[in-house]
Amino acid sequence: MSQRNTGAPSQVVNAHACPVREVLDRVAGKWSVQILVASSHGPIRFTELERGIEGISRRMLTLTLRNLERDGLVTRTVYPTVPPRVEYELTPMARELHETLQRLTEWAERNRHHIAQARAVYDAEHRPELLDV
Protein backbone atom coordinates (compact mmCIF):
# COMPACT_ATOMS: atom_id res chain seq x y z
CA MET A 1 0.00 0.00 0.00
CA SER A 2 2.99 2.27 0.28
CA GLN A 3 3.70 2.40 -3.42
CA ARG A 4 5.01 5.58 -4.88
CA ASN A 5 2.51 7.65 -6.66
CA THR A 6 3.16 7.05 -10.29
CA GLY A 7 3.72 10.19 -12.28
CA ALA A 8 0.44 11.13 -13.94
CA PRO A 9 -1.75 13.73 -12.20
CA SER A 10 -2.94 10.84 -10.06
CA GLN A 11 -6.45 11.59 -8.93
CA VAL A 12 -7.90 14.82 -10.03
CA VAL A 13 -10.40 15.27 -7.28
CA ASN A 14 -13.21 17.24 -8.78
CA ALA A 15 -14.86 19.18 -6.02
CA HIS A 16 -18.21 19.25 -7.72
CA ALA A 17 -18.37 15.51 -8.23
CA CYS A 18 -17.08 14.55 -4.82
CA PRO A 19 -19.93 13.17 -2.73
CA VAL A 20 -18.00 13.24 0.54
CA ARG A 21 -17.87 16.97 0.30
CA GLU A 22 -21.60 17.12 -0.14
CA VAL A 23 -22.15 15.20 3.06
CA LEU A 24 -19.61 17.21 4.94
CA ASP A 25 -21.08 20.44 3.75
CA ARG A 26 -24.31 19.64 5.49
CA VAL A 27 -22.89 17.88 8.50
CA ALA A 28 -19.79 19.95 9.16
CA GLY A 29 -21.69 22.87 10.61
CA LYS A 30 -21.06 23.42 14.25
CA TRP A 31 -24.47 22.11 15.28
CA SER A 32 -25.83 19.71 12.67
CA VAL A 33 -24.37 16.58 14.17
CA GLN A 34 -25.47 17.43 17.66
CA ILE A 35 -28.99 17.91 16.42
CA LEU A 36 -28.89 14.58 14.65
CA VAL A 37 -27.71 12.87 17.80
CA ALA A 38 -30.13 14.64 20.08
CA SER A 39 -33.08 13.72 17.92
CA SER A 40 -31.97 10.19 17.19
CA HIS A 41 -34.26 8.74 19.83
CA GLY A 42 -37.50 9.94 18.38
CA PRO A 43 -39.46 13.13 17.85
CA ILE A 44 -38.20 16.05 19.83
CA ARG A 45 -39.42 19.58 20.42
CA PHE A 46 -37.68 22.82 19.64
CA THR A 47 -37.23 23.71 23.27
CA GLU A 48 -35.99 20.27 24.17
CA LEU A 49 -33.30 20.62 21.54
CA GLU A 50 -32.44 24.06 22.80
CA ARG A 51 -31.98 22.76 26.31
CA GLY A 52 -30.29 19.55 25.25
CA ILE A 53 -27.63 21.13 23.13
CA GLU A 54 -25.36 23.10 25.31
CA GLY A 55 -24.39 26.50 24.04
CA ILE A 56 -26.60 26.67 20.98
CA SER A 57 -28.40 29.91 20.30
CA ARG A 58 -31.99 30.14 19.22
CA ARG A 59 -30.89 31.52 15.93
CA MET A 60 -28.48 28.75 15.10
CA LEU A 61 -30.91 26.08 16.20
CA THR A 62 -33.50 27.47 13.85
CA LEU A 63 -31.11 27.91 10.97
CA THR A 64 -29.60 24.47 11.30
CA LEU A 65 -32.98 22.82 11.62
CA ARG A 66 -34.13 24.60 8.47
CA ASN A 67 -31.16 23.33 6.55
CA LEU A 68 -31.64 19.80 7.79
CA GLU A 69 -35.28 20.00 6.90
CA ARG A 70 -34.46 21.33 3.47
CA ASP A 71 -32.14 18.42 2.82
CA GLY A 72 -34.79 15.96 3.87
CA LEU A 73 -32.96 14.90 7.01
CA VAL A 74 -35.56 16.01 9.50
CA THR A 75 -39.29 16.46 9.29
CA ARG A 76 -41.00 19.35 10.97
CA THR A 77 -44.47 18.83 12.38
CA VAL A 78 -46.52 21.68 13.75
CA TYR A 79 -49.32 20.92 16.19
CA PRO A 80 -51.70 23.86 16.15
CA THR A 81 -52.27 23.73 19.87
CA VAL A 82 -51.93 26.61 22.20
CA PRO A 83 -49.20 27.15 23.05
CA PRO A 84 -47.91 25.97 19.69
CA ARG A 85 -45.86 22.82 19.57
CA VAL A 86 -43.37 21.83 16.92
CA GLU A 87 -41.69 18.49 16.71
CA TYR A 88 -38.68 17.44 14.73
CA GLU A 89 -37.93 13.89 13.73
CA LEU A 90 -35.17 12.24 11.79
CA THR A 91 -36.03 10.73 8.44
CA PRO A 92 -34.90 7.18 7.67
CA MET A 93 -32.17 8.64 5.51
CA ALA A 94 -30.89 10.67 8.43
CA ARG A 95 -30.93 7.63 10.65
CA GLU A 96 -28.62 5.86 8.26
CA LEU A 97 -26.38 8.87 8.27
CA HIS A 98 -26.38 8.85 12.02
CA GLU A 99 -25.21 5.25 12.06
CA THR A 100 -22.48 6.03 9.59
CA LEU A 101 -21.32 8.85 11.78
CA GLN A 102 -20.96 6.38 14.61
CA ARG A 103 -18.15 4.72 12.65
CA LEU A 104 -16.46 8.08 12.56
CA THR A 105 -16.95 8.43 16.28
CA GLU A 106 -15.35 5.09 16.89
CA TRP A 107 -12.35 6.13 14.87
CA ALA A 108 -12.14 9.34 16.84
CA GLU A 109 -12.29 7.53 20.14
CA ARG A 110 -9.64 5.07 19.13
CA ASN A 111 -7.33 7.83 17.98
CA ARG A 112 -8.08 10.92 20.00
CA HIS A 113 -5.29 10.27 22.39
CA HIS A 114 -2.87 9.61 19.58
CA ILE A 115 -3.88 12.86 17.93
CA ALA A 116 -3.55 14.88 21.09
CA GLN A 117 -0.07 13.53 21.51
CA ALA A 118 0.87 14.27 17.91
CA ARG A 119 -0.26 17.83 18.46
CA ALA A 120 1.78 18.21 21.59
CA VAL A 121 4.87 16.96 19.83
CA TYR A 122 4.30 19.17 16.82
CA ASP A 123 3.71 22.26 18.92
CA ALA A 124 6.77 21.58 20.99
CA GLU A 125 8.91 21.30 17.88
CA HIS A 126 7.43 24.08 15.82
CA ARG A 127 6.12 26.55 18.33
CA PRO A 128 8.32 26.51 21.42
CA GLU A 129 7.12 30.00 22.27
CA LEU A 130 3.77 28.54 23.25
CA LEU A 131 5.27 26.64 26.12
CA ASP A 132 5.44 28.23 29.54
CA VAL A 133 8.19 30.81 29.55
Add this chain to the structure above:
Amino acid sequence: MSQRNTGAPSQVVNAHACPVREVLDRVAGKWSVQILVASSHGPIRFTELERGIEGISRRMLTLTLRNLERDGLVTRTVYPTVPPRVEYELTPMARELHETLQRLTEWAERNRHHIAQARAVYDAEHRPELLDV
Protein backbone atom coordinates in the same frame (compact mmCIF):
# COMPACT_ATOMS: atom_id res chain seq x y z
CA MET B 1 -37.48 3.08 16.98
CA SER B 2 -40.01 5.85 16.64
CA GLN B 3 -40.70 6.16 20.33
CA ARG B 4 -41.45 9.55 21.77
CA ASN B 5 -38.59 11.16 23.54
CA THR B 6 -39.38 10.75 27.18
CA GLY B 7 -39.33 13.98 29.15
CA ALA B 8 -35.91 14.42 30.74
CA PRO B 9 -33.32 16.52 28.87
CA SER B 10 -32.65 13.40 26.83
CA GLN B 11 -29.06 13.56 25.69
CA VAL B 12 -27.12 16.54 26.77
CA VAL B 13 -24.58 16.55 24.01
CA ASN B 14 -21.50 18.05 25.52
CA ALA B 15 -19.55 19.68 22.74
CA HIS B 16 -16.26 19.21 24.48
CA ALA B 17 -16.75 15.52 25.04
CA CYS B 18 -18.15 14.77 21.60
CA PRO B 19 -15.56 12.92 19.56
CA VAL B 20 -17.44 13.27 16.28
CA ARG B 21 -16.97 16.98 16.48
CA GLU B 22 -13.27 16.55 16.92
CA VAL B 23 -13.04 14.55 13.74
CA LEU B 24 -15.22 16.91 11.84
CA ASP B 25 -13.23 19.88 13.00
CA ARG B 26 -10.18 18.55 11.29
CA VAL B 27 -11.85 17.05 8.29
CA ALA B 28 -14.55 19.58 7.62
CA GLY B 29 -12.27 22.15 6.11
CA LYS B 30 -12.77 22.76 2.45
CA TRP B 31 -9.60 20.91 1.46
CA SER B 32 -8.65 18.35 4.10
CA VAL B 33 -10.60 15.48 2.63
CA GLN B 34 -9.38 16.11 -0.87
CA ILE B 35 -5.83 16.02 0.38
CA LEU B 36 -6.48 12.77 2.18
CA VAL B 37 -7.92 11.24 -0.95
CA ALA B 38 -5.24 12.58 -3.26
CA SER B 39 -2.49 11.19 -1.07
CA SER B 40 -4.16 7.91 -0.30
CA HIS B 41 -2.13 6.07 -2.92
CA GLY B 42 1.25 6.74 -1.46
CA PRO B 43 3.72 9.55 -0.97
CA ILE B 44 2.96 12.62 -2.99
CA ARG B 45 4.76 15.87 -3.61
CA PHE B 46 3.55 19.37 -2.91
CA THR B 47 3.23 20.28 -6.54
CA GLU B 48 1.45 17.07 -7.38
CA LEU B 49 -1.13 17.91 -4.76
CA GLU B 50 -1.40 21.43 -6.07
CA ARG B 51 -2.10 20.18 -9.55
CA GLY B 52 -4.29 17.29 -8.45
CA ILE B 53 -6.64 19.33 -6.34
CA GLU B 54 -8.54 21.64 -8.55
CA GLY B 55 -8.93 25.18 -7.33
CA ILE B 56 -6.73 25.01 -4.27
CA SER B 57 -4.39 27.91 -3.64
CA ARG B 58 -0.82 27.49 -2.56
CA ARG B 59 -1.64 29.10 0.70
CA MET B 60 -4.52 26.82 1.57
CA LEU B 61 -2.60 23.75 0.51
CA THR B 62 0.19 24.71 2.86
CA LEU B 63 -2.11 25.59 5.73
CA THR B 64 -4.16 22.44 5.42
CA LEU B 65 -1.09 20.25 5.15
CA ARG B 66 0.35 21.85 8.27
CA ASN B 67 -2.80 21.13 10.20
CA LEU B 68 -2.92 17.55 9.00
CA GLU B 69 0.71 17.15 9.92
CA ARG B 70 0.09 18.63 13.32
CA ASP B 71 -2.68 16.15 13.99
CA GLY B 72 -0.45 13.29 12.98
CA LEU B 73 -2.42 12.51 9.85
CA VAL B 74 0.33 13.13 7.35
CA THR B 75 4.08 12.97 7.58
CA ARG B 76 6.25 15.52 5.87
CA THR B 77 9.57 14.42 4.47
CA VAL B 78 12.09 16.87 3.08
CA TYR B 79 14.72 15.61 0.68
CA PRO B 80 17.56 18.12 0.70
CA THR B 81 18.12 17.84 -3.00
CA VAL B 82 18.27 20.70 -5.39
CA PRO B 83 15.70 21.65 -6.30
CA PRO B 84 14.16 20.78 -2.93
CA ARG B 85 11.65 18.00 -2.78
CA VAL B 86 9.02 17.46 -0.11
CA GLU B 87 6.78 14.47 0.11
CA TYR B 88 3.64 13.97 2.11
CA GLU B 89 2.33 10.61 3.14
CA LEU B 90 -0.65 9.45 5.11
CA THR B 91 -0.06 7.87 8.46
CA PRO B 92 -1.74 4.55 9.26
CA MET B 93 -4.21 6.45 11.41
CA ALA B 94 -5.14 8.64 8.46
CA ARG B 95 -5.59 5.60 6.27
CA GLU B 96 -8.15 4.25 8.68
CA LEU B 97 -9.87 7.58 8.62
CA HIS B 98 -9.87 7.53 4.87
CA GLU B 99 -11.59 4.18 4.86
CA THR B 100 -14.18 5.38 7.32
CA LEU B 101 -14.87 8.33 5.11
CA GLN B 102 -15.61 5.92 2.30
CA ARG B 103 -18.64 4.73 4.26
CA LEU B 104 -19.79 8.31 4.33
CA THR B 105 -19.26 8.55 0.60
CA GLU B 106 -21.37 5.50 0.02
CA TRP B 107 -24.16 7.02 2.04
CA ALA B 108 -23.86 10.19 0.02
CA GLU B 109 -24.00 8.36 -3.25
CA ARG B 110 -27.01 6.35 -2.20
CA ASN B 111 -28.87 9.45 -1.09
CA ARG B 112 -27.64 12.36 -3.12
CA HIS B 113 -30.52 12.14 -5.51
CA HIS B 114 -32.99 11.88 -2.69
CA ILE B 115 -31.49 14.95 -1.07
CA ALA B 116 -31.52 16.97 -4.26
CA GLN B 117 -35.18 16.17 -4.64
CA ALA B 118 -35.96 17.09 -1.05
CA ARG B 119 -34.28 20.42 -1.65
CA ALA B 120 -36.25 21.08 -4.77
CA VAL B 121 -39.50 20.35 -2.97
CA TYR B 122 -38.56 22.49 0.01
CA ASP B 123 -37.52 25.41 -2.14
CA ALA B 124 -40.68 25.19 -4.17
CA GLU B 125 -42.78 25.30 -1.05
CA HIS B 126 -40.88 27.84 0.97
CA ARG B 127 -39.24 30.06 -1.57
CA PRO B 128 -41.47 30.34 -4.61
CA GLU B 129 -39.74 33.58 -5.53
CA LEU B 130 -36.70 31.60 -6.54
CA LEU B 131 -38.55 29.93 -9.37
CA ASP B 132 -38.62 31.54 -12.77
CA VAL B 133 -40.99 34.49 -12.68
Add this chain to the structure above:
DNA sequence: CGGAATCCTTGTAGATACTG
Protein backbone atom coordinates in the same frame (compact mmCIF):
# COMPACT_ATOMS: atom_id res chain seq x y z
C1' DC C 1 -43.61 28.49 22.40
C1' DG C 2 -41.18 28.85 18.32
C1' DG C 3 -39.46 31.47 15.73
C1' DA C 4 -37.80 35.91 12.39
C1' DA C 5 -35.00 40.19 11.99
C1' DT C 6 -31.04 42.77 13.05
C1' DC C 7 -26.31 43.78 14.25
C1' DC C 8 -21.64 42.55 15.10
C1' DT C 9 -17.42 39.54 15.54
C1' DT C 10 -14.47 36.10 13.81
C1' DG C 11 -12.57 32.36 11.04
C1' DT C 12 -11.84 30.51 6.57
C1' DA C 13 -10.39 31.19 2.27
C1' DG C 14 -8.96 33.76 -2.15
C1' DA C 15 -5.52 36.73 -4.69
C1' DT C 16 -1.20 38.37 -5.15
C1' DA C 17 3.61 38.99 -4.50
C1' DC C 18 8.02 37.65 -2.62
C1' DT C 19 11.93 34.03 -1.17
C1' DG C 20 15.48 30.12 0.35
Add this chain to the structure above:
DNA sequence: CAGTATCTACAAGGATTCCG
Protein backbone atom coordinates in the same frame (compact mmCIF):
# COMPACT_ATOMS: atom_id res chain seq x y z
C1' DC D 1 10.24 23.61 -5.93
C1' DA D 2 8.00 24.61 -1.95
C1' DG D 3 6.86 27.51 0.46
C1' DT D 4 5.83 32.68 3.42
C1' DA D 5 3.67 37.26 3.87
C1' DT D 6 0.00 40.44 3.40
C1' DC D 7 -4.27 42.12 2.48
C1' DT D 8 -9.06 41.45 1.59
C1' DA D 9 -13.82 39.34 1.34
C1' DC D 10 -17.31 36.66 2.65
C1' DA D 11 -20.00 33.56 5.37
C1' DA D 12 -20.65 31.20 9.89
C1' DG D 13 -21.88 32.04 14.11
C1' DG D 14 -23.04 34.81 18.66
C1' DA D 15 -26.07 38.25 21.08
C1' DT D 16 -30.07 40.57 21.33
C1' DT D 17 -34.65 42.10 20.28
C1' DC D 18 -39.22 41.69 18.44
C1' DC D 19 -43.53 38.95 17.01
C1' DG D 20 -47.80 35.65 16.06
